[in-house]
Amino acid sequence: MKIVTLKQLVSMSLFALAVVLLPATSFAELPVPSHITPPVGEHVGEDVPQPIEFPHNRHVKDMKINCMYCHTYARRSKVAGIPPTSKCMGCHKMIATEKPRIQKLTEYWEKGESPRWKKVHDVPDYVHFTHEKHIKKFVFDADFPVEDVQQVCGLCHGEVREMTVAEKKKPLNMGFCQRCHEANGGPGDCWKCHK
Amino acid sequence: MSLKNILENFSYYRRDAEAGGHHEYEHRFAMAIDLDICTGCNACSTACYAENNLPVVGKERFEAGQAMHWLRVERYWDEIEGDYPEQGAKMIPMMCQQCGAATCEPVCPVAATYHTPDGLNAQVYNRCIGSRYCSNNCPFRVRYFNFWSYYEDSWPEPLRMQLNPDLSVRDKGVMEKCTFCIQRIRNAKDKSQREERPLVDGDIITACAQACPTDAIVFGDTMDPESRVSKAWAKHQIHRGPVTAKKQKADEEIRGYRVFDELNVDPSVMYLERVRDTEV
Ligand code: SF4
Ligand code: SF4
Numbered sequence: 001m002k003i004v005t006l007k008q009l010v011s012m013s014l015f016a017l018a019v020v021l022l023p024a025t026s027f028a029e030l031p032v033p034s035h036i037t038p039p040v041g042e043h044v045g046e047d048v049p050q051p052i053e054f055p056h057n058r059h060v061k062d063m064k065i066n067c068m069y070c071h072t073y074a075r076r077s078k079v080a081g082i083p084p085t086s087k088c089m090g091c092h093k094m095i096a097t098e099k100p101r102i103q104k105l106t107e108y109w110e111k112g113e114s115p116r117w118k119k120v121h122d123v124p125d126y127v128h129f130t131h132e133k134h135i136k137k138f139v140f141d142a143d144f145p146v147e148d149v150q151q152v153c154g155l156c157h158g159e160v161r162e163m164t165v166a167e168k169k170k171p172l173n174m175g176f177c178q179r180c181h182e183a184n185g186g187p188g189d190c191w192k193c194h195k
Numbered sequence: 196m197s198l199k200n201i202l203e204n205f206s207y208y209r210r211d212a213e214a215g216g217h218h219e220y221e222h223r224f225a226m227a228i229d230l231d232i233c234t235g236c237n238a239c240s241t242a243c244y245a246e247n248n249l250p251v252v253g254k255e256r257f258e259a260g261q262a263m264h265w266l267r268v269e270r271y272w273d274e275i276e277g278d279y280p281e282q283g284a285k286m287i288p289m290m291c292q293q294c295g296a297a298t299c300e301p302v303c304p305v306a307a308t309y310h311t312p313d314g315l316n317a318q319v320y321n322r323c324i325g326s327r328y329c330s331n332n333c334p335f336r337v338r339y340f341n342f343w344s345y346y347e348d349s350w351p352e353p354l355r356m357q358l359n360p361d362l363s364v365r366d367k368g369v370m371e372k373c374t375f376c377i378q379r380i381r382n383a384k385d386k387s388q389r390e391e392r393p394l395v396d397g398d399i400i401t402a403c404a405q406a407c408p409t410d411a412i413v414f415g416d417t418m419d420p421e422s423r424v425s426k427a428w429a430k431h432q433i434h435r436g437p438v439t440a441k442k443q444k445a446d447e448e449i450r451g452y453r454v455f456d457e458l459n460v461d462p463s464v465m466y467l468e469r470v471r472d473t474e475v
Contacts, residue, residue, distance in 0.1 A: 124321070128361070133388075194320065195361075
């Protein structure tokens with residue numbers, strides 16, 4: 001048996017206390033919707049440099065814009081979709097036009113180009129994830145308030161409202177998906193996702 | 196599986212093949228192919244190439260038996276009706292028969308091929324380790340192995356723009372075969388769910404059936420008694436499950452048969468025999 005000294009015990013319990021208290025003091029955790037058993041797993045993704053450092057936190061936390069306002073295809077198709085530049089310009093023709101990032105965006109817009117946004121949450125080509133079905137099951141069919149949809153998105157995308165440029169915070173590997181499918185009654189047939 | 200479970204659910208585990216065996220089927224997709232109206236034009240095969248990202252391998256690899264045609268139109272001659280110069284060839288489109296009791300499934304060491312609740316014989320590419328046992332155990336020879344990474348030479352720029360994004364491009368070392376266009380099945384099911392209605396006959400059409408100019412290929416669900424394919428199977432007295440006795444086919448109109456039915460693999464494709472009035 002491993003002998004634990006008093007000193008170790010104290011430092012361990014202090015650490016545990018810190019783990020419990022720290023998130024609560026720094027920022028409030030995103031609540032987990034009660035009708036979902038959340039998928040488990042953490043991941044530290046690589047930095048994905050974007051052409052413009054889009055601040056998710058400004059838009060989601062401060063401005064309270066719904067995820068699906070910009071990622072509008074999430075409820076309609078397999079992919080959530082990266083918003084077209086016209087969507088950004090819809091607001092930013094008028095708002096915050098003096099900021100350097102917005103000026104960069106306006107440059108793109110005037111040239112008729114779109115910024116080459118990089119994909120952050122990428123899964124291999126043999127995995128066919130469908131946003132539409134997950135949103136349908138966990139939001140619309142469950143009568144979950146659409147204004148809180150970030151709680152559902154956050155289960156796989158992490159706390160995007162605390163990020164500037166999106167980062168990959170969840171492993172999105174097969175174990176992560178499969179454990180959640182088992183807990184929430186999702187399909188277990190390989191050909192549902194792989195083909 | 197505990198003994199208690201077996202005793203309690205004895206009748207379930209003893210279900211015969213006609214009732215679905217040990218599977219809980221949601222659908223049992225099947226085909227009926229009328230060889231009498233098939234002209235052997237190969238449009239089905241071409242459509243399958245386009246739909247399923249099949250590589251064109253080139254002459255040398257074709258000669259080496261490495262072609263990747265999930266659907267091949269075979270020529271054959273009947274002994275009774277005479278051999279080559281006297282008799283013209285007959286054609287038979289041959290693809291994976293999605294057997295109910297598939298011989299490929301039990302030999303896979305990693306369970307990369309298994310039976311789905313749709314009654315299909317699935318092939319999971321990312322699970323496959325390329326042992327090729329399944330292909331050697333298939334009586335129809337309809338499984339194809341990627342001996343090379345074909346994507347580099349099969350789809351040079353800009354041809355790769357034509358690849359179907361709904362399914363993967365397979366790499367070297369992976370077995371593949373006809374899937375009954377699973378991506379189309381999934382899309383049709385998603386659409387019916389979105390519209391909150393059950394899947395009806397005609398929602399799903401496979402690429403080969405869609406391309407066939409003479410409508411020789413009929414695709415559908417045999418669990419739906421109203422589907423075209425169910426009616427064709429019933430009309431030609433073909434039933435699910437093993438063959439119990441030699442069929443009595445007195446009627447000339449009854450032309451249905453399943454290839455290698457005597458092996459009891461329960462194929463999901465029924466062919467209608469070709470009728471010939473005169474010698475060609
Ligand atoms: S059903 Fe689809 S995959 Fe199978 S042979 Fe026809 S086109 Fe090819
Ligand atoms: S497309 Fe139709 S007619 Fe042409 S070979 Fe295929 S099954 Fe026969």
